Amino acid sequence: MTQPSDDHVGRIIAERYRVDACIGSGGLARVYRSWDLQLKRPVALKLLRRDSDETSDTRDRRLLKEARLAGCLNSPHVVQVFDSGRSDLAEPFIVMELLSGHDLTQAPRPLPEEPAAEAWQRMAVGWLLQALLGLAAAHAAGIVHRDLKPSNLFLVDPDGAAPRIKLLDFGVSKQAWGSAELLPEESTLTRSGSYLGTPVYASPEQLRDARLADTRSDLWSLGVVLYELLSGARPFDRASLPAVGAAIVGEEPQAPDGVPPALAAVVMRCLEKDPARRYSSAAELAHALAPFADNGAIWAQQVADTLAQRAPASTISEPPAQIATETWVSKSEPARPQRASRLPVVAALALLTLTASGIAVWYRSQGQASAVPPPLQPLEHAPVVEQHPPPPRDSSPVEPNQAERSNPPPAERPVLRPLRQASPKPVPASAPSEPAQPRSVLDER
Numbered sequence: 001m002t003q004p005s006d007d008h009v010g011r012i013i014a015e016r017y018r019v020d021a022c023i024g025s026g027g028l029a030r031v032y033r034s035w036d037l038q039l040k041r042p043v044a045l046k047l048l049r050r051d052s053d054e055t056s057d058t059r060d061r062r063l064l065k066e067a068r069l070a071g072c073l074n075s076p077h078v079v080q081v082f083d084s085g086r087s088d089l090a091e092p093f094i095v096m097e098l099l100s101g102h103d104l105t106q107a108p109r110p111l112p113e114e115p116a117a118e119a120w121q122r123m124a125v126g127w128l129l130q131a132l133l134g135l136a137a138a139h140a141a142g143i144v145h146r147d148l149k150p151s152n153l154f155l156v157d158p159d160g161a162a163p164r165i166k167l168l169d170f171g172v173s174k175q176a177w178g179s180a181e182l183l184p185e186e187s188t189l190t191r192s193g194s195y196l197g198t199p200v201y202a203s204p205e206q207l208r209d210a211r212l213a214d215t216r217s218d219l220w221s222l223g224v225v226l227y228e229l230l231s232g233a234r235p236f237d238r239a240s241l242p243a244v245g246a247a248i249v250g251e252e253p254q255a256p257d258g259v260p261p262a263l264a265a266v267v268m269r270c271l272e273k274d275p276a277r278r279y280s281s282a283a284e285l286a287h288a289l290a291p292f293a294d295n296g297a298i299w300a301q302q303v304a305d306t307l308a309q310r311a312p313a314s315t316i317s318e319p320p321a322q323i324a325t326e327t328w329v330s331k332s333e334p335a336r337p338q339r340a341s342r343l344p345v346v347a348a349l350a351l352l353t354l355t356a357s358g359i360a361v362w363y364r365s366q367g368q369a370s371a372v373p374p375p376l377q378p379l380e381h382a383p384v385v386e387q388h389p390p391p392p393r394d395s396s397p398v399e400p401n402q403a404e405r406s407n408p409p410p411a412e413r414p415v416l417r418p419l420r421q422a423s424p425k426p427v428p429a430s431a432p433s434e435p436a437q438p439r440s441v442l443d444e445r
Helices: 056-071 117-140 204-208 215-231 241-250 261-270 282-292 296-308 343-371
Strands: 017-025 029-036 041-048 081-086 092-096 101-103 153-156 164-167
Touching: 017 041, 041 056, 056 081, 056 092, 117 153, 117 164, 117 215, 117 282, 117 296, 204 241, 215 261, 215 282, 261 282, 282 296
Parallel strands: none
Antiparallel strands: 017 029, 029 041, 041 092, 081 092, 101 153, 153 164
8 A cells, every 4th residue: 555645635534534635733743624524524634743753652642642631521612522543554533623713823913002902902811711711621621731822722713703712732631630541641651751842831840840730830821821912922932942941940020011010910920930829720810810801700700610510520539739629519419428437327236136135035034934933932732723713701611722812823824833742731521532732844844
């Protein structure tokens, strides 16, 4: 098979997508305007560059990781991913929505002395609020972008009634927290001491180690973008990349020229060297920017609501400590109650068992006590063996077999026999002879 040219134009990818023209290029991949032969619609197709410095395996995994991360986000301010897979040459690809417009590098900036400068500032802050809305969706899913810059902020329909900012290129993003199954290769793609992103827009901690970048690193990058949009210059613009890195880590930036002090203070807080001194979340930054944009309060509330919609608990672990706790409480579902300890239940069951056993023993002892005959008293007559109605009271002698019953036993009690035979009382000669005494059950034992 003949190897196609690097721009891939004219190829059919996965027997479905026809590559028509290259519309964008980056250090890792190129984006092509393509045609979906199945759904009959235009799409954007992203394919890897063959002249990249990275190994083929690393590039493949990065592109597939981007498809998984961007594909799990559902926001009108994040580019939509339709499909991903491998071509007939085993090359990974991503199919996305085809956007109409331009990125913020092509946004026309008025001169500072022009009357339109204030209107431009309000419009630029409005774009940043929309970018924060897309970023909030990523942060709520535990994703750190790590490469926010004007070329990755796309302005859709800039001349229309409602232009919209969309976040692009999640190729170097990372999963800050959440499901371990989503990015098992993150530890191998990002090595200790490695750098990912664009140095001019990177935070100091990201320059030291890309793994140290968190959500506040993204806020630093947006601060640099806003600084550039408002003033037309970059806060750390130097002649070489090493000088840029040294300035970002060790030098304090100057406030942007021609910007109101209150707005400049918001920008400068984004550029604090210490992440703890920056805004703690996208919602906090959006709230600070709201007074400087049209409908800013509405955008800020949408950012806060989006950030509160964190991913399901089954796939998301605990957020980092630097994120404000209240921003991670979901409004759509109640908090789950903590599981109660089983110790009280076990103790109650044990107590109930012991109580039931005690009652059973007590009843058994009562039955045994009723079966034991009372202590024998010296009687003149033998105990009653069989129950008969008592004779009428008269002066006639008492029959030997009819003793007085002071405490008749219950019906269920066994018939008792004397342990020993009592001596009969002499009776008159006219009385009938005494019948033979039956043997007691206890005597047989």
